[in-house]
Amino acid sequence: MRQSEKPATALTARRPAAALTLAAVAALLTGCGSQPAGSHPAAAAAAGAGAPTVSGGAAPCATPRPKPAGGTPAPSRPARDGVRITAVGPACAQYEVTNPNAEPYDVTVVFSRSPGAVGGAPENVTRTVTALAPGATATGQLDLPGPTPARPGTTPQVEIVKVRSVPSVEAPQPGGPCPPSGLRLYADDGDAAMGLRAVGLHLRNCGTATVNLDGYPALQLLDAEHRPVDGVRLLSGGAGIATGTGADTPPQKIALRPGEGARATLVWRNTTGDGAPVNAPYARVRATADAAPVMVTPELDLGTTGRLGIGAWAREDAAAQPPATRPPAGAG
Secondary structure: OOOOOOOOOOOOOOOOOOOOOHHHHHOOOOOOOOOOOOOOHHHHHHHOOOOOEOOOOOOOOOOOOOOOOOOOOOOOOOOEOOEEEEEEOOOEEEEEEEOOOOOOEEEEEEEEEEOOOOOOOOEEEEEEEEEEOOOOEEEEEEEOOOOOOOOOOOOOEEEEEEEEEEEHHHOOOOOOOOOOOOEEEEEOOOEEEOOEEEEEEEEEEOOOOOEEEEOOOEEEEEOOOOOEOOOOEEEEEOOOOOOOOOOOOOOOEEEEOOOOEEEEEEEEEOOOOOOOOEEEOEEEEEOOOOOOOEEEOOOEEEEOOOEEEEOOOEEEOHHHOOOOOOOOOOOO
16 A cells, blocks of 8 residues: 555545535534534534534633734644644644635545554544635644543644545545536555555446446646646557556447446556656546546655656446445536
8 A cells, every 4th residue: 555654535525415505514513522502503513523613612722822922822733734733632632724715625634643652653644624724714623532541631643634624526436425417536555565656546426317437548747836737748558657557448438327437546656766756646537538627635645756657547446436325416
C-alpha cells in the first residue's frame, strides 16, 4: 500500500445523508462526548463522532490559554492550508477549518494523535468537512488517547499531517446517492512496492442509461495549490512504466449498463535523479470526453521521471464496487 500513513478514506470526501439539509449538517459538532447547543439531533446521529460545525458552542478541551504579561491571549497554533488546532487538553483537541476559495469545498484533514506519555504510539485520524461555504470556518473536536501509564501533567499530542481539498461539485462520491451525472468515480488507496506506484480509478454506472467507454480516461494533473502541473508525459497504457500492473490491457469499447462498473489503473515510479521532483496530489478525471470532471487525490509522487501511465477502462466485477443506490430522478 502507500509508503506512509494510509487513511482509509483520507483523500475521498464523504457526503452527508441525502435526508439531511446542509444547514443541519453544518450545525454538527461532536467529540469528547459533547454536542453543541441547538444542533440538530438527527443530523448529529447521522454524521457520527468528530463531525465539524460552522458554529461554536462546544465545551472547551482545555483551560483558557494563559495571558502573557501584556494581557493579550496567547495565539493558537499557526494554520496549515486553512486548518488550525485551537486547543489541546487531556481528553480532546479542537480545530478550525476555513475555506478561502470562492466556491464550496470538501476538505479532508489527516491528524496525528498520540498519548502524552513518552513512548506512546501515534495514530492517524481523518476528518472531512463537506460543502464548506466560501469564507466559512467549521470547528470540530478529536478524542485523544490518554497517557499510558497516566502521569500528572502529561498532555496528548496532536498535529496536522496533511490537508487535501476539492471543489464540492467535483468531489468523488464512492457511496451515498447517485451523482446527477449518473456516474460514480473515485480513486482507491493504491499500492506501492520498490518505488513503483499503482492507483485504481473506479467507475460505476449508477444512473439509468448505458454509458459507452472507448479507451482511456482523460486526466489533468494538479499541484497542492490546484494549479496545472506541466512537463509530465501522460502515456496511454502502463507498459512503458512496468508490466503486470493492470494498466497495460489493450483498450476496448465497453457498453457500461446501469449497475455495471469499470476500472482504469494509473502507474508510475517515484525514482529521483537530476532535477526537481514533481508531486501532483490531485488529478481531475473525465471518464469520457463529455463527462463531468471528478477531482481525485492519487498523491502522484512522480520523482524526476516525468511520466505517468494511464490504463484503459476495463470491466470490473460489481462485487468490487460500493453497494448500488437508487439513481436520482432524471439521472442518465
